[in-house]
Amino acid sequence: MVDTVKIRARVVRVTDRYHHGDLRRALIDAAVAAVAETGPSALSLRAVAKRAGVSHAAPAHHFGDKAGLLTAVAAEGFDRLADALERAWATTGDFSAVGAAYVRFAIDHRAYFAIMFRPELLHVDDPDLLRAEARSGAALHRGSGGADPDAGFNARALAAWSLAHGFAELLIAGNFSRAVIDDPEAAFKAVAAATGIGKE
């Protein structure tokens, strides 16, 4: 795991094409594409391998096991989510926009989102995953207008996160009506407005 990263660094530095080139990258992309098409539960390492044009055991070699591959996907997802949230906060300074960005991320990156909050599929103590999770959490917390995160817990930040996350999950799971599906960001802003979050 740790040495994989090292190796990758060396390979990329020296040449752009080793045996495959950057198989790690290709496998992650293939996994994301496969999850997007068939859902996370139907994901097969062998299908991922075929998609990337390598042998059936190549993914396990790179990532240890299936959970290892999914962990890499989830970590990348949290990094992308953190990017999106930071961007939303920087440009608007408004919580409902940050929450809407959260919802948009879930829609635009369904495959990542379908993996990220499923601990039974992941190696939850993976350092890279933890780092990326922390980035996301910090970005969201910043956008929620809450303070003192360590004093037990911060009700406002938790409310913001719960609201955005619940909305996104329910939307993705197909529990919302047509009107919401057609313009999810507007719907979320209306929902956020129905609460006092981010107002004062």
Next chain:
Amino acid sequence: MVDTVKIRARVVRVTDRYHHGDLRRALIDAAVAAVAETGPSALSLRAVAKRAGVSHAAPAHHFGDKAGLLTAVAAEGFDRLADALERAWATTGDFSAVGAAYVRFAIDHRAYFAIMFRPELLHVDDPDLLRAEARSGAALHRGSGGADPDAGFNARALAAWSLAHGFAELLIAGNFSRAVIDDPEAAFKAVAAATGIGKE
């Protein structure tokens, strides 16, 4: 093993029903127990069958396929959730109590909750599932203090549902701190209070 089955069958003949008695019930219970122990993704029909003391193909015979069994579990889960929400609303008339009941359900019935909102594992058009979902939705909506559910969408009801669901999901997925885990219902009520939901 064969003897066990035979004995079981004979016992059941004495009591009430057919070969096994109520194998459907036993299989659902076995599935719930297995999911509670190993998570939904590691669930195996054969393990469920072994747990219930029947042959490996019995579950598929009863439920069609794996998704059929999980659909039955999910439907039962939605019915239980509806019961809990109705009870909370009847006794308190307060949204935050209904939301807290939602959260408590997720904790006390992890296995059900882990299945219920995962459409890729279910037969989403199953009539019994749809009926039970509708019951839950109605109960929650009633407890959210919202009105006219069909006028596009109801922001307040969506906010209530999103908040409770997001809180529950994040809690189960292990994203919350010690303080929240130790008293989830109190934490949720604090979170609900941080929003204006259910207030006026």
Next chain:
DNA sequence: GCAATAACTTGACAATGTCAAGACCGCTGT
């Protein structure tokens, strides 16, 4: 009582995750 039928079992098959052993390839030291 006796077929008919529903409830299960048995046996098989393809697909899957994982592991051990090997083949391939570029790099390093001499």
Next chain:
DNA sequence: ACAGCGGTCTTGACATTGTCAAGTTATTGC
């Protein structure tokens, strides 16, 4: 220049899984 080394990937195998077709057994309707 080149032999060996180490990392990348392949091959082959195995146990486990979901599902299906065919068989077996018990109950019910008549």
